[in-house]
Amino acid sequence: MTLYYSLVFLLLVAEMALFMLLIVPLPFTIRRKMFTFISESPLIAKLQYGMKITFIFILILFIDSVNRVYRVQVELAESNKQQGGAAVLGHERMEVQARKFYSQRNMYLCGFTLFLSLILNRTYTMILDVLRLEEKVKKYEGDPKASGKASEKLANAGDAGEIGRLRKELKDKDRDLETLKKQSEGLSREYGDLSDKYGATQVDATPKKDK
Template structure:
């Protein structure tokens, strides 16, 4: 395997490991810490840039692999049609066809998995942002329910105060009436 296909294979392994790490059922705090480290790291920014360039190179290798598979398949079909082809020539064609297909599947898998990892990462970021927003809204709802309870308590206290004021007024009127009658009795 040539050096660039070894690099593609290593990238494929890194993508598999990163997908497994992102897919683990981790607690929200740990997952948020991992995603924040990836998002905010200056090293991660450089790695993302290098990966974009590498993906473009893998795309070129994929196109070349498709071309090779088509060419090798045509050569093999022509060799099979020729009656003078020996078994060793056929095995050589089969080997070159195998290598071309291996490279095709390797590049295709790396491209597909890079797309999957990227989309999964973006979905996780969106999910964590939504969970943060949900937690903020829950705290606001709890605060508003606490405020609603305080308002209800204030209203009940106001009604109690109004009833006490009415009772005070009626008692004051009764007291005034009683004092008038007592004063009239004193005057008599």
């Protein structure tokens, strides 16, 4: 196995370990602290960004392995035709079968790694939703531990990626819009006051006609 496929295998093992960690039944407090740390840690955010780039390369390896499997199948079919329908014998058959085995192994390795990454992402999102619902239930039941910074952090968990950035930009735009509205109202009031004062001065400056 080449170096990059060995790294893909290590990544697959790490994904399996992480998946087991996610589905292990833990107390609500420990699970909430763990997911809060994951959502707030800048190191985790950088790691997620790096993993996205890594999965792009794994996707390229997966496409290449599928192409190799297809070429081996075509080569094996052409060899069988040249032999008059008989199977390929000797070292040629062993070589083709070995190439077929390695190509299929690489295809399955990359495919399962990509598939498990999607499962991890979906599992992480579902667990976050469950934790938020449990937090709301505890608030409705009047649990004092369910209120505070921990619940706010949990509500914002999972926003370290693109969705979180867009939500932050939307909040900033809403804040700027409210500021502009207040400034506009202040300017309107000042304009009204100045208009009234100007009108009053014009009335005072008008000369009175003798009757």
